[in-house]
Amino acid sequence: MCGVCGCGQDHAHDEQHEHQHHDHQPAGHSHAPGLSPSRMVRIEQDILAKNNLYAADNRRYFGERGILALNLVSSPGSGKTTLLTETIARLRADLPLAVIEGDQQTSRDAERIRAAGAPAVQINTGKGCHLDAHRIGHALHSLALEPASVLFIENVGNLVCPSAFDLGEAHKVVILSVTEGEDKPLKYPDMFRAADLMILNKTDLLPYLEFDSTQCIAYARQVNPRLRVLCLSAKTGEGMDDWLCWIKAALMLQGIGYPST
């Protein structure tokens, strides 16, 4: 049994935790005569410290095995799963790929991924609105990832909560489809701030819409000046090569490399 989380599985947890140097001495006593004694206790602990501890475990796991982990976040219906099935179709001959699917209910997305030719684990969050690093850690045990591979984590469709939870990924990739409002980066700034790459998807629909891509990208860079942006249509394949090049570059920069074809 895991001694830290008590979850029944045997996995390692990093004891080096960023807040361990804070002192935990009581700050003083404040009891008045005749009242039950109460005292003050200083904690100074990040609320997300536990999640961050699991994320550090996952990140080390990825680092040791040479796995590029990408956390795909978006609102529901932006085309994450189609982007993934199309990406798998184009990359599966070159390197091992795997997917962790997060949804509140059903395993429909994991089935689509498996049909596209990659192993997938479905996590149902039930009433939860995001994936956390602990659940990813358990999914990693059932996936048995190959070294020098890419792991895509398709987060729950939600532009709010997943921004706060580090899963140990190398990059958060936020996907926005042109059927949504171009001001979404301003309305949901936390997510666009947390991402390294924005994919503007469904560009094949642009002729039928009043979506202003330039304005959308400007809004996104207002929230996150370092954000990289790619425009593509997973359906028609337009722009998909740029996305594949980005993945290859990320593999190179992680020191994992890319098999020459």
Add this chain to the structure above:
Amino acid sequence: MHEMSLCESVLQVLEQQAQLQQFSRIKTVWLEVGALSAVEPEALRFCFGSVAQGTLADQARLEIIEIPGLAECAACTARVAVQQLYDVCPNCGSFQLRIIDGDQMRIKELEVE
């Protein structure tokens, strides 16, 4: 909705601390919540009440210390107050603001018995 899981994380820390620091009941919890953190103080308050029910923090008072956003501008190096992540530097008009305070969510202190 993730305020609920944040409250569950807070409670886990409290239960852990209760063992370490030998207390059995919590009267007050002070949280530091940054204006730029993805947390809504009112939602946190609402969730904390339900999560704490029947635990050592049942009926505990939740004091939220709101920390204002502070950023440093990469363009003009000014330190400026920010209300939103998409704010512009009031000094030079750049968006290159690096957040240096106000994005935290921390349990600061407890009153226990």
